[in-house]
Amino acid sequence: xxxxxxxxxxxxxxxxxxxxxxxxxxxxxxxxxxxxxxxxxxxxxxxxxxxxxxxxxxxxxxxxxxxxxxxxxxxxxxxxxxxxxxxxxxxxxxxxxxxxxxxxxxxxxxxxxxxxxxxxxxxxxxxxxxxxxxxxxxxxxxxxxxxxxxxxxxxxxxxxxxxxxxxxxxxxxxxxxxxxxxxxxxxxxxxxxxxxxxxxxxxxxxxxxxxxxxxxxxxxxxxxxxxxxxxxxxx
Amino acid sequence: xxxxxxxxxxxxxxxxxxxxxxxxxxxxxxxxxxxxxxxxxxxxxxxxxxxxxxxxxxxxxxxxxxxxxxxxxxxxxxxxxxxxxxxxxxxxxxxxxxxxxxxxxxxxxxxxxxxxxxxxxxxxxxxxxxxxxxxxxxxxxxxxxxxxxxxxxxxxxxxxxxxxxxxxxxxxxxxxxxxxxxxxxxxxxxxxxxxxxxxxxxxxxxxxxxxxxxxxxxxxxxxxxxxxxxxxxxx
Numbered sequence: 397x398x399x400x401x402x403x404x405x406x407x408x409x410x411x412x413x414x415x416x417x418x419x420x421x422x423x424x425x426x427x428x429x430x431x432x433x434x435x436x437x438x439x440x441x442x443x444x445x446x447x448x449x450x451x452x453x454x455x456x457x458x459x460x461x462x463x464x465x466x467x468x469x470x471x472x473x474x475x476x477x478x479x480x481x482x483x484x485x486x487x488x489x490x491x492x493x494x495x496x497x498x499x500x501x502x503x504x505x506x507x508x509x510x511x512x513x514x515x516x517x518x519x520x521x522x523x524x525x526x527x528x529x530x531x532x533x534x535x536x537x538x539x540x541x542x543x544x545x546x547x548x549x550x551x552x553x554x555x556x557x558x559x560x561x562x563x564x565x566x567x568x569x570x571x572x573x574x575x576x577x578x579x580x581x582x583x584x585x586x587x588x589x590x591x592x593x594x595x596x597x598x599x600x601x602x603x604x605x606x607x608x609x610x611x612x613x614x615x616x617x618x619x620x621x622x623x624x625x626x627x628x629x630x631x
Numbered sequence: 632x633x634x635x636x637x638x639x640x641x642x643x644x645x646x647x648x649x650x651x652x653x654x655x656x657x658x659x660x661x662x663x664x665x666x667x668x669x670x671x672x673x674x675x676x677x678x679x680x681x682x683x684x685x686x687x688x689x690x691x692x693x694x695x696x697x698x699x700x701x702x703x704x705x706x707x708x709x710x711x712x713x714x715x716x717x718x719x720x721x722x723x724x725x726x727x728x729x730x731x732x733x734x735x736x737x738x739x740x741x742x743x744x745x746x747x748x749x750x751x752x753x754x755x756x757x758x759x760x761x762x763x764x765x766x767x768x769x770x771x772x773x774x775x776x777x778x779x780x781x782x783x784x785x786x787x788x789x790x791x792x793x794x795x796x797x798x799x800x801x802x803x804x805x806x807x808x809x810x811x812x813x814x815x816x817x818x819x820x821x822x823x824x825x826x827x828x829x830x831x832x833x834x835x836x837x838x839x840x841x842x843x844x845x846x847x848x849x850x851x852x853x854x855x856x857x858x859x860x861x862x863x864x865x866x
Contacts, residue, residue, distance in 0.1 A: 398851045468849040491856055534850035578813050612863075614703040615769035616633045621726055624856050625863035628847075 397422050399535040400437045400447065401528055402461065413447070416456045423449075423457060437461050438537035440528075467537040470498040471631050472583040474559055478505035478590035480619045482515035486526050488620050493530025493540055495627050501559075503545045503552075505598060507590040513546060548598065556605040560585040565607035568626045569594060570616060573609040580630050588622055632657050634770040635672045635682065636763055637696065648672075648682070651691045658684075658692060672696055673772035675763075702772040705733040706866050707818040709794055713740035713825035715854045717750035721761050722855050728765025728775055730862050736794075738780045738787075740833060742825040748781060783833065791840040795820040800842035803861045804829060805851060808844040815865050823857055 400423070406413040415423070423429040429449050437459070438444040445463035479502045480488055492500055504513075516522055527539050545551040563583040568576065570593065587594075587602055594602070599609060612625060635658070641648040650658070658664040664684050672694070673679040680698035714737045715723055727735055739748075751757055762774050780786040798818040803811065805828065822829075822837055829837070834844060847860060 490853075494850060494852055494856060495860075496850060533853060536850065615729060615731060615771065617729055618725075618768060621729060621859050624859040625730075628860035628863040 397426070397532045398436070399444065399532050399537075400435055401532050401537065402437055402439050404440075408458075411461055412450075412458065413461055414456055414458050420455075420457050424452070429457075435459070436535070437463075438467065438531075438535070439463060440531075440537055441539065442537055443467070444535065444537060468496060468535070470496045470538065470540075471627065472563075472581075473497055473627070473631070474499045474501065474563070474583075474585045475623070475627075476501045476503055476556070476585065476587040477619075477623070478503060478588065478594070479508045479512050480590065481509070481512055482517045484619055485512075485515065485517050486522075488623060489523060489526035489542075490530035490533065491620055491623055493527040493536070494534035495530075495624065496534070496536065497540050497627070498538075499541045499543070501543045501545055501551070504548045505590045506548075506595045507592040518544065549601065552598075552601045552605050556585075556602075560606045565602075565605070566630075567594070567599060567602050567607045567609045568612065568622060569599060569609040570611055570614070571609065573611045576610040576612050576626060576629050578629055584630060586626060586630070588619065588626065591619060632661070632767045633671070634679065634767050634772075635670055636767050636772065637672055637674050639675075643693075646695055646697060647685075647693065648696055649691055649693050655690075655692050659687070664692075670694070671770070672698075673702065673766075673770070674698060675766075675772055676774065677772055678702070679770065679772060703731060703770070705731045705773065705775075706862065707798075707816075708732055708862070708866070709734045709736065709798070709818075709820045710858070710862075711736045711738055711791070711820065711822040712854075712858070713738060713823065713829070714743045714747050715825070716744070716747055717752045719854055720747075720750065720752050721757075723858060724758060724761035724777075725765035725768065726855055726858055728762040728771070729769035730859065731769070731771065732775050732862070733773075734776045734778070736778045736780055736786070739783045740825045741783075741830045742827040753779065784836065787833075787836045787840050791820075791837075795841045800837075800840070801865075802829065802834060802837050802842045802844045803847065803857060804834060804844040805846055805849070806844065808846045811845040811847050811861060811864050813864055819865055821861060821865070823854065823861065826854065 433449045435447045437447040443463035444465040447459040447461045451458040475497050563585045565585045567587045666684050668684045670682045672682040678698035679700040682694040682696045686693040710732050758777050798820045800820045802822045
């Protein structure tokens with residue numbers, strides 16, 4: 397946790413918060429904070445700033461806070477991601493939040509196991525929990541938007557074309573394709589497939605919606621690694 | 632597992648192997664392989680090729696194998712990595728093997744907790760197990776070399792300068808430094824710090840050994856994500 401993220405419910409006055417949950421434990425056990433210490437804080441969806449620890453007890457801490465700093469810019473990106481297996485989903489959500497992806501569409505694919513859609517990790521509160529962990533890691537305050545699309549074809553045919561309009565549309569896909577471009581400034585829509593990859597029918601539909609396959613080389617990467625590698629290369 | 636990696640002990644003849652361990656279970660449960668099926672195989676440290684499944688029983692499988700393909704090229708890189716916490720270490724070892732890092736030096740740092748050096752995951756067999764998983768994921772056969780350096784100063788002063796000679800030496804380090812370069816062809820020595828980063832004394836010593844700090848932006852990434860992001864950007 398490199399940033400203590402504050403929720404509206406934490407505020408007892410405009411410049412005072414009281415913490416009682418895992419953030420209190422983290423301050424005690426990891427930061428080993430003491431009264432008078434200064435900590436970096438951010439307001440979920442708002443500015444970042446500083447806090448001074450006024451009172452620290454075993455069950456709660458009180459901090460005086462001030463905010464003066466914009467969170468870092470997001471990437472100009474919409475990430476279209478075949479739903480990963482539940483354990484990977486949690487890590488990927490942290491990663492995309494940490495790397496500054498503003499919008500993720502979790503979409504079905506032929507190679508997504510049906511059981512993946514049943515996971516409790518897709519509940520809004522569970523998604524938010526992982527995103528918050530990623531924001532705390534990277535020092536950001538703005539939650540990415542997560543959209544769930546359980547049906548591939550209607551999403552790609554009916555809604556994706558509007559999403560990709562005036563962006564560079566790319567499909568991260570191993571094979572005999574152009575190399576993934578580097579260091580872009582323009583807005584990108586990037587589709588990353590499931591373990592085993594998109595099937596040819598899916599690549600066809602994505603291509604018709606305006607996306608072009610690009611590759612990172614012969615090595616097949618895990619989804620989480622592929623997400624990081626593609627984003628880091630693109631921007 | 633995108634490549635079935637074969638050890639010398641698996642061979643019962645020049646073109647025959649018998650498998651009984653987790654690879655057998657994987658063939659049965661994930662690949663749902665049947666007699667006559669073809670599978671991609673590789674020989675640890677050697678060529679890749681094809682296997683045909685000759686016999687499949689609950690306790691063992693026999694395959695006929697042939698080898699004709701070079702594994703993918705490694706990156707021109709030596710990675711100097713502050714020892715991560717044990718759980719992260721295992722994932723990082725998989726990641727570096729998957730991404731094609733040929734040599735990793737695990738080094739101490741002020742912010743590496745002493746207990747991390749006690750983990751059984753540093754045993755040679757445990758390290759090898761994670762590297763094999765990464766090679767199987769990415770389709771490579773050549774194990775990276777892992778060097779363990781428990782003392783930072785003698786390593787950086789006495790051995791690092793020879794390692795970095797005629798390479799571009801870089802330290803991935805957040806702060807007011809030049810941006811990490813992109814798309815290099817030349818050999819690189821890259822140092823990545825622990826959670827919380829290298830301390831200034833360590834950056835000084837690394838700089839004297841010929842490495843220069845570069846940064847990826849304001850976001851603080853987990854070690855595993857930083858490794859992937861830096862490698863993907865550099866090469």
